[in-house]
Amino acid sequence: MQAVQKLMKVFITRRIPPEGAKLLSQAGVCEVAQWDSDEPVPRAELLKGVKGAHGILCLLSDKIDAELLDAAGPNLKVISTLSVGFDHMAMDEIKKRGIRVGYTPDVLTDATAELTVALLLAAARRLPEGVEEVKNGGWSSWKPLWLCGYGLSGSTVGVVGLGRIGLAIAKRLKAFGVKRTLYSGRTAKAYAGEVGGEFVPLDTLVAESDFVVVSCSLTPDTKGMCDQAFFSKMKKTAVFVNSSRGTVVNQEDLYQALSTGQIAAAGLDVTTPEPLPTDHPLLTLKNCVVLPHIGSATYSTRGVMAELSARNLLGGLQGTDMPSELTF
């Protein structure tokens, strides 16, 4: 008689696209418990839910720290995050416990780059202000000096962090007639030639760019990197865009820079905290466009992310290859 294999326990911290959930239920190797809601799982429920789990499929809004790992206990083999960013995870604690980690690079690069370009254009060409004026009757006539902004043609773009997404943004911006592409980071990239990218110190990038686009990962080095000193070096006509993580920016300093005319405009897809409170000072500014962290939010991208995170989880559970394993 064949021995009945015990199913491994998996906890999914949110409702996810069906592509992912289906793969897990069809695999026949795990029993899945899920926080079946579009809203985040309360911390106490999360700690309860992961108890005894062999695998966790989490989101960027779930803090994966020592407390959670302790709550999960020694069964835990794999954590698969539905994101490319992994700054929500205490990697040192995870490594110490020999737990494998899956993430979702590449599959969201195009969607995020596209959204970043849309955000840049919205901030530079003042699209939300224009839409508002049409609705509130402020549009009285075609006026030569009304709602003018800044165009990309002939401009210099600075990309802070020319990684997968940074490169995809730079490629898209090239098509708008950008003259120079500068980038900064820890190391020069061989692939920067694809966009004629010039590796420069951050200060040079900030001072010479008409558009500063932040697409780096959040690390101890990049935390708070865009501060008063950073904004004070930017051109008064320059536009700042951030689609990486909110904490890379000192938001009080950004508010000062925008409200005093130190820089022209900003577009943010990410903030601290998320959601940004509706009474936050940045939301009072016409020259600041804030989006609710929707870089990867296309139906197909989210479906593929869910599928990839499920495959990563299954690989980790079964001790086989994970399609996108984070090595650290």
Ligand code: NDP
């Ligand atoms: P990559 O790892 O490919 O790129 C990250 C880049 O950050 C690298 O090129 C790295 O450059 C750079 N970087 C690291 N440290 C520094 C530093 N001190 N100064 C400047 N650059 C630095 O990741 P992705 O491009 O795939 O994703 C980037 C980030 O975008 C994610 O970590 C995530 O936070 C964010 N993201 C946001 C989304 C959204 O919805 N808004 C969607 C997807 C991702 P180097 O190697 O030279 O240090």
Ligand code: DGY
């Ligand atoms: C990520 O993947 O890190 C994004 O912030 C959400 O897609």
